[in-house]
Structure formats: structure tokens, C-alpha cells
Amino acid sequence: MNNQNMFKYYKAQKLFGEDLDAEWDSLVEAFRKPLPTTFRVTGNRSTALTLNNTIVENYVPHLQNVVFEDKEIPPPEQIPWFPEGLAWQVNVPKKVLRKQEEFRKFHAFLVGETEVGNISRQEAVSMLPPLFLDVKPWHRVIDLCAAPGSKTAQLLEMLHSAPDPTAEDDLLPLPSGLLLANDSDAKRTHLLIHQSARLPSPALMVTNLDASRYPGIRVPAWTLLKGEQEGQKDERLRMLTFDRILGDVPCSGDGTLRKNLGIWKTWTVADGNGLHSLQLRILARAMQMLSPESGSRIVYSTCSLNPMENEAVIAEALAANRDFELVDASSHLPALKRRPGLTTWICGENIPTGQGKGVRELRLFKTWEEYKAHVGPGQNDPAAESLAPAGEAPAPVIGLATTEGASDTPLAESETPSITAVKPPRFKQTLTPGHFPPTENFHLERCMRIYPHLQDTGGFFVAVLERKAGAAAGIPETDFDMEDMAEDAVEEAQAGDQSTLISTAQASEMTGAKRPASTEPDDEAKGAKRLKVDDAAPATTTDSKPASSTARPLKKQKTLKDDPTYKESPYTFLREDDPTLSACLANLKLLPTFPRGNVLIRAPLPPPDLEASDKPTIRTMYLANDLAREVILHNDHRRLRLMNGGTKVFERQGGNYVSKDDIQFRILGEGLPVVISYVDPTIIMQGNLAVLKSLLLSYFPRCDQFQDAFRKAIESRTTGSHVMRIPPEEWEGINLTHELILPLWKSEVSVSLMVDKKAKSAMSLRLFHADITPAKKDPKAKQDVAQSTDKSQVQEEDSSMLVAEPEQGAAQ
Numbered sequence: 120m121n122n123q124n125m126f127k128y129y130k131a132q133k134l135f136g137e138d139l140d141a142e143w144d145s146l147v148e149a150f151r152k153p154l155p156t157t158f159r160v161t162g163n164r165s166t167a168l169t170l171n172n173t174i175v176e177n178y179v180p181h182l183q184n185v186v187f188e189d190k191e192i193p194p195p196e197q198i199p200w201f202p203e204g205l206a207w208q209v210n211v212p213k214k215v216l217r218k219q220e221e222f223r224k225f226h227a228f229l230v231g232e233t234e235v236g237n238i239s240r241q242e243a244v245s246m247l248p249p250l251f252l253d254v255k256p257w258h259r260v261i262d263l264c265a266a267p268g269s270k271t272a273q274l275l276e277m278l279h280s281a282p283d284p285t286a287e288d289d290l291l292p293l294p295s296g297l298l299l300a301n302d303s304d305a306k307r308t309h310l311l312i313h314q315s316a317r318l319p320s321p322a323l324m325v326t327n328l329d330a331s332r333y334p335g336i337r338v339p340a341w342t343l344l345k346g347e348q349e350g351q352k353d354e355r356l357r358m359l360t361f362d363r364i365l366g367d368v369p370c371s372g373d374g375t376l377r378k379n380l381g382i383w384k385t386w387t388v389a390d391g392n393g394l395h396s397l398q399l400r401i402l403a404r405a406m407q408m409l410s411p412e413s414g415s416r417i418v419y420s421t422c423s424l425n426p427m428e429n430e431a432v433i434a435e436a437l438a439a440n441r442d443f444e445l446v447d448a449s450s451h452l453p454a455l456k457r458r459p460g461l462t463t464w465i466c467g468e469n470i471p472t473g474q475g476k477g478v479r480e481l482r483l484f485k486t487w488e489e490y491k492a493h494v495g496p497g498q499n500d501p502a503a504e505s506l507a508p509a510g511e512a513p514a515p516v517i518g519l520a521t522t523e524g525a526s527d528t529p530l531a532e533s534e535t536p537s538i539t540a541v542k543p544p545r546f547k548q549t550l551t552p553g554h555f556p557p558t559e560n561f562h563l564e565r566c567m568r569i570y571p572h573l574q575d576t577g578g579f580f581v582a583v584l585e586r587k588a589g590a591a592a593g594i595p596e597t598d599f600d601m602e603d604m605a606e607d608a609v610e611e612a613q614a615g616d617q618s619t620l621i622s623t624a625q626a627s628e629m630t631g632a633k634r635p636a637s638t639e640p641d642d643e644a645k646g647a648k649r650l651k652v653d654d655a656a657p658a659t660t661t662d663s664k665p666a667s668s669t670a671r672p673l674k675k676q677k678t679l680k681d682d683p684t685y686k687e688s689p690y691t692f693l694r695e696d697d698p699t700l701s702a703c704l705a706n707l708k709l710l711p712t713f714p715r716g717n718v719l720i721r722a723p724l725p726p727p728d729l730e731a732s733d734k735p736t737i738r739t740m741y742l743a744n745d746l747a748r749e750v751i752l753h754n755d756h757r758r759l760r761l762m763n764g765g766t767k768v769f770e771r772q773g774g775n776y777v778s779k780d781d782i783q784f785r786i787l788g789e790g791l792p793v794v795i796s797y798v799d800p801t802i803i804m805q806g807n808l809a810v811l812k813s814l815l816l817s818y819f820p821r822c823d824q825f826q827d828a829f830r831k832a833i834e835s836r837t838t839g840s841h842v843m844r845i846p847p848e849e850w851e852g853i854n855l856t857h858e859l860i861l862p863l864w865k866s867e868v869s870v871s872l873m874v875d876k877k878a879k880s881a882m883s884l885r886l887f888h889a890d891i892t893p894a895k896k897d898p899k900a901k902q903d904v905a906q907s908t909d910k911s912q913v914q915e916e917d918s919s920m921l922v923a924e925p926e927q928g929a930a931q
């Protein structure tokens with residue numbers, strides 16, 4: 120595990136000051152060790168604390184003083200800086216997890232809980248950005264580079280957490296805020312959707328766009344006000360700005376060397392140099408999208424230690440936008456060991472040696488002037504190297520013979536070679552003035568560097584940015600009704616013009632702002648022109664009327680050219696009096712307070728002249744919160760490349776006994792936490808652990824096999840969807856510390872727990888300390904039981920429990 124250039128480059132950075140070679144050795148040693156496994160106990164606070172207690176009380180005591188193959192094995196440890204001890208570190212080889220009895224049990228428990236979403240495997244340092252973002256339920260949040268989504272999941276939990284941590288019901292089913300999770304990679308957005316399905320949320324939307332050109336989103340003005348609103352709602356359209364922005368940007372990932380071993384081989388200085396521009400453009404866009412309200416915050420993070428991707432990006436962004444400053448977050452998470460950001464650094468470039476085409480060496484430069492003196496003026500020409508005739512080396516530069524024996528320290532002024540005698544080589548230069556340390560003091564020491572040897576983690580970088588006090592004053596509110604200014608700005612931005620990328624209220628502030636040195640419009644930006652947008656066509660309702668009676672028609676309708684790479688179905692809100700919706704809600708006996716105006720389907724609007732009988736069958740209904748609904752209604756889903764919006768709540772139930780005309784919907788398990796507050800409490804069935812055991816032992820136990828109270832209750836129910844509550848109790852040595860709310864489906868003679876098979880197994884392991892489900896005993900059991908008991912086709916839920924493996928270059 121070595122890379123001479125990497126070592127040369129990083130030693131030159133003097134990460135630990137002038138004389139701290141010992142610490143450098145610790146850093147390298149830590150990078151050469153495997154990364155411990157870390158995980159977070161997820162979900163709402165009360166259930167997370169209960170599960171955490173199970174680990175503390177039932178597992179950790181048995182994992183003390185374990186010796187395996189003559190080696191003492193350390194027990195799992197709580198990560199000291201993570202709030203309430205809800206994150207853990209396990210530093211144990213796989214062999215121990217597989218073969219040592221107690222660790223094997225612990226491992227099985229972790230796997231089960233991970234599958235049902237109660238535990239999330241996540242690298243320790245990756246848990247940091249959401250902690251510094253401090254999201255509240257009313258915040259409008261955007262996670263600009265979100266896939267595969269471990270931080271999105273963490274942000275979502277924060278959005279759904281009751282502000283009062285002592286509240287009995289600490290999971291908010293419908294927070295008023297919004298989380299927009301975005302990633303430019305379409306495939307990775309699917310991972311993101313799976314990952315966030317662990318906490319289904321009506322406040323989550325997933326988009327697939329380049330964050331550096333994220334378009335303006337229009338919403339009615341009333342949605343931007345916080346708290347209760349009285350009187351007529353202000354429906355004028357405004358630009359949506361965000362209270363919290365996470366820019367966990369694409370990076371070289373050299374902080375992940377401990378798990379991505381390939382980086383030892385492939386690292387070159389060009390990686391960080393090349394990413395700088397995109398990272399800067401993403402941060403610059405984030406600054407534009409931040410709400411002018413005081414306390415609004417951006418967290419910028421990378422899993423790289425390279426100053427090109429970190430401090431240089433922050434400095435250049437702060438130089439271009441004078442209203443922002445770095446926040447001193449040193450008192451936040453006091454147990455976190457960190458080092459201050461670098462205030463100065465060395466840049467590196469791979470320069471042709473003149474000894475053959477493509478032969479280069481790493482040279483280090485302190486200043487832009489020094490660099491220019493080496494490479495010659497006016498050569499930032501991407502095609503330059505290829506201009507040399509094939510096989511012919513570019514002309515050599517005096518003084519650049521070799522890096523063999525080159526000093527690790529940057530060149531002193533006196534070492535700068537003369538370039539007057541020979542024409543310098545022409546090659547693609549990757550450094551710009553913005554890569555070099557600023558002359559101005561931006562308090563870069565307020566950035567936070569996490570090194571692997573400090574607390575046995577990966578390497579990471581975090582910076583927190585806010586507007587300077589008073590900077591928001593004077594920023595006018597962007598009003599779409601005023602000359603469609605922002606709309607034009609978005610179009611300009613999509614044509615690649617960063618300097619006029621105005622989509623927040625900073626319109627006037629940004630006008631005339633200089634483009635940062637390294638944000639040259641690139642090919643991608645030019646390509647974006649092809650993605651001509653319709654900024655005005657809103658999502659539809661199944662009615663020709665707007666869903667909100669006071670909504671105003673939008674002024675401009677432009678033609679959105681079809682983008683063949685985007686194939687998502689439209690998002691269509693049902694009319695409040697839609698007959699299928701009404702039948703579904705009546706069937707499920709939901710309270711009148713249910714927000715029926717927020718129910719949507721994923722299908723196009725049927726033509727108005729279509730006979731009712733010819734209209735397509737509604738199979739799945741989704742629920743969005745008010746803000747997500749307004750975003751969907753007022754912005755074309757194609758323009759946002761909206762991949763997901765709201766959460767699935769109801770699904771039409773098929774089956775032999777459900778007649779064709781009978782509209783039977785069930786509440787999906789994943790929708791239950793959202794819908795439960797609208798279920799009439801008097802119809803919720805009371806269950807207990809004995810009932811639950813029967814429902815786990817068999818997929819379709821007969822109703823008449825249950826004991827008295829539950830048997831009578833279930834037999835008296837109509838066929839269809841029901842909800843069961845199991846209050847805390849102790850039974851046969853089993854201690855249920857938290858109420859369970861579970862979806863049931865009653866067929867003619869049997870009843871079924873409508874929970875995914877894996878979730879049943881995990882529940883069984885957690886409560887009954889063994890997998891008692893038919894899946895464990897006999898995979899064919901389900902089929903057999905189904906044939907012998909009830910012919911109705913009960914649909915098992917397909918709630919995906921995918922746990923995304925971390926990908927290269929990202930500390931997930």
C-alpha cells in the first residue's frame with residue numbers, strides 16, 4: 120500500500136504543521152489498516168433507544184473478554200461523538216463474526232435489523248454532515264449529491280423527529296418541511312429511492328439533475344411561510360429556497376483508502392485538480408439556493424483530504440460570494456477529534472517530462488505565478504498535448520528533467536527554472552488560479568479535517584457555511600409574476616452561464632458577480648441547452664380544475680422537448696371527490712381529517728372524454744405533504760426529472776374472492792406510520808404477543824385457531840384491510856417494551872400479517888429470539904400453507920430492504 124506521488128503530494132501539504140513527521144506516520148499506518156464496521160440505530164428516537172438498549176444489555180455483556188484463536192477480540196463500542204450513543208463501531212474480522220458463537224448471534228441480529236431498516240450500516244465519518252446540518256421538521260432541505268443515500272436517510276429521520284425529544288409520539292408522520300434528494304446519476308437515484316424507503320416519507324422528493332445547474336423551483340408564496348397561517352393564502356408564485364443544503368459532492372475519495380484499496384494504485388494529482396471546478400459550481404449553486412433567512416446553512420463535505428477539493432473550493436466560493444462565511448463549529452460534537460482546515464497548501468501538476476508522449480512527472484507549486492512560469496503562458500489548451508505529431512515528445516523544459524530525488528517540499532523561488540531558452544511543452548493543464556491558496560483570510564481553519572488515525576475512521580472533510588449577519592437584508596423576494604426574471608436566469612444557467620444563474624432571492628445581488636476563475640462553461644453545460652425546459656407546465660390533477668381552487672394559472676407555457684432518457688410516469692393528484700379514492704377511504708374507515716387532496720397516482724391524466732368504465736384502474740395511491748404537493752403541481756416533473764415524490768400508502772388488493780366491482784384497497788405497511796393518525800381508533804384491533812406469535816408461525820392462520828378475544832374480534836370483521844395494535848407487555852419471558860402497530864388482511868377464513876417476509880423473520884428474531892416463521896423452517900411452507908388453508912391471493916409486501924453497499928469514492 121504505497122503511492123509515491125500521493126505521499127510526496129500530501130507530505131508537502133504539511134497537514135500536521137512543520138515538524139510533525141510522527142503524526143504523518145500514524146496517518147499512513149491508519150490508512151493501511153482495514154476500516155472497522157460502523158452502524159447507526161435508525162428510526163424515531165424512542166424505538167431507536169429501545170433497540171440500542173437491547174444491544175447494550177443483551178449483546179455487549181456477552182461480547183466482553185472474547186478470545187478467538189488466541190487473540191482478544193474487542194467488544195462493540197459506541198461512537199463517542201454520536202448523539203445518545205446511537206452509533207456503533209465493531210472492529211472484528213469477518214471470520215470472528217462467522218465462527219465465534221456470541222459474535223455470530225450478534226451478527227445475525229444486526230443483519231435482521233438492517234434488513235428491516237432499524238439499523239443502517241454507514242461509515243462513521245459519513246454520519247457527520249447531517250449532524251452539522253441540524254435539520255428540523257419544518258425545514259426545506261436539499262441534498263444535492265445524494266446517492267446512494269445514507270445521509271439522505273439520516274436527514275429524513277431528522278425531518279420526521281418531533282422537536283420535543285421527550286414527546287411520547289416522537290415520529291411526525293407528516294412534517295411540514297421538505298427533503299429534495301438529488302443525484303445526477305439516474306441509476307444511483309434508484310439506489311437512493313430504495314435506501315430512503317426505510318423511512319417512507321410524504322415529504323421526500325427525488326430528482327435526477329446536475330446539481331451545479333439545479334433549476335429554480337416555483338411554489339406559491341404561502342408555502343414559504345412557517346407556522347400557522349390565517350386568512351387567504353398568498354398563491355403568487357415564488358422561488359423555493361432552502362433552509363438547509365447538503366453538498367456531499369463527488370470527490371476523488373482518497374479519504375476512503377482503507378476500504379477502496381484500488382485508490383492506492385490509481386491516485387493521481389489530476390483527480391482532485393479536475394474535480395475542483397464541478398465541486399465549486401455545485402457549492403456556488405447551493406449558495407444561490409439558500410434561503411435568505413438567518414441561520415440557513417450549507418454543509419459542504421467530501422471524503423477526500425485533498426485541499427484542491429476542500430479548502431480551495433471553499434476559498435474560491437467565498438471569494439466569489441462575499442455574503443457568506445465559514446461557521447466556527449468547533450464546539451459542536453465536542454467528542455469528535457478533528458483538525459482545523461488548511462490555510463495554505465501546495466498545488467501539484469503532472470507535467471510532461473519530454474521523455475516520450477504521455478511520460479509525466481508530479482511537480483509541486485506554491486503559487487500560480489510559479490506554476491505559470493513553468494508551464495508557459497496561454498497554454499491552457501485541452502487539445503495541446505495531442506498537437507504534437509504522433510510519437511513525438513513535446514519539447515522539454517529546462518529544469519524539469521526528473522522527479523527522482525525531488526524534494527518533498529515545494530519549490531523555493533530560487534529553484535524556479537528559466538523558461539526563456541526552450542519552448543515549454545504543451546499539455547492539458549489542470550490548475551487554475553482558484554486552486555492556489557487565497558491571499559485573503561477566509562478563516563479556512565474553521566473547516567474540519569477528520570484523519571483516520573484520530574479515531575479509527577476514514578478521512579473526511581466538512582465545512583459549514585452561512586450568510587454573514589445582515590447579508591440577507593435587501594435581498595428582494597423573487598416573484599415569478601415579475602418579468603419571469605428567475606425563469607430566464609435558469610435558462611441562461613442551463614446554457615452554461617454561471618454568473619447569471621439566479622434562482623433564489625439574490626437576483627440583484629448576483630447580477631454582475633464575477634464567475635469564479637475555474638468555472639468555465641464546459642461541454643456538459645453547452646449540452647444542457649439541448650434539455651430545453653418547460654418552466655411553466657404544472658403537474659396535473661385528474662380534473663381540469665386546479666387542485667387548489669385559488670391557484671392561479673401560470674403565464675407562460677413553453678414546449679418541453681421529450682428527453683428520451685427520462686421515462687417516469689407523470690404525477691397526477693386525484694380530485695378530492697374521485698370515486699375510487701372515496702371508496703378506498705370509506706372502505707378503510709379513515710377519519711375525515713385525512714388529507715385527501717394530497718393523494719396522487721403515477722399515471723397520465725386520462726382524456727376528459729373517456730368513459731368512466733374505460734378509465735385505467737387505479738392500483739396504487741401515494742401521499743405527499745402540502746409542500747411536496749405544491750412543488751409537484753407547479754413544476755413540470757420532466758423538467759425536475761422527478762424520480763419519486765411522496766410515499767405509497769394504499770394498494771388495490773387482488774384475489775379470488777374480491778369481486779371485480781368491489782374496490783378493495785389495503786393500507787400498505789410502509790404507509791401505515793403516515794396513515795395511522797387518520798385511522799379511527801375505535802376500529803383498531805387489539806392484539807397481544809400470543810396473537811403475533813401465531814401470525815408469525817404461519818402465513819395464513821385460520822381465524823378460528825386464535826384464542827377467545829382475538830378470535831371473536833377477527834371473526835366479526837369484514838374481509839379486507841385491518842390494523843392491529845399490540846401494547847407493551849410481558850409474556851412468557853418476552854418483553855415488548857414498545858407498542859407495535861401492524862397491518863392485517865382478513866380473508867374468508869384466515870388472517871395474515873401484511874409484513875414482508877424478511878421483516879417477519881427479523882421481528883421474530885428480535886422478540887422470540889429465533890426465526891419461527893415458515894420461511895426459516897421450510898421455504899416451500901408459504902406455498903403449502905396457502906394451498907391448504909385459504910385460496911385468496913394475499914399479496915406479500917414488496918417493501919425493499921436493500922442495503923446499499925458503499926461505492927468507490929464515497930464514504931457511505
Ligand SMILES: C[S@@+](CC[C@H](N)C(=O)[O-])C[C@H]1O[C@@H](n2cnc3c(N)ncnc32)[C@H](O)[C@@H]1O
Pocket residue numbers: 245263264265266267268269270271301302303304307328329330331367368369370397928929930931
Ligand atoms: C460522494 S457521493 C454522495 C454520497 C451520498 N451523499 C451518500 O451519503 O450516500 C457523490 C454523488 O454525487 C453524484 N454526482 C456527481 N456529479 C454530480 C452532479 N453534477 N450533480 C449531482 N450529483 C452529482 C454522484 O453520482 C454520487 O452519487
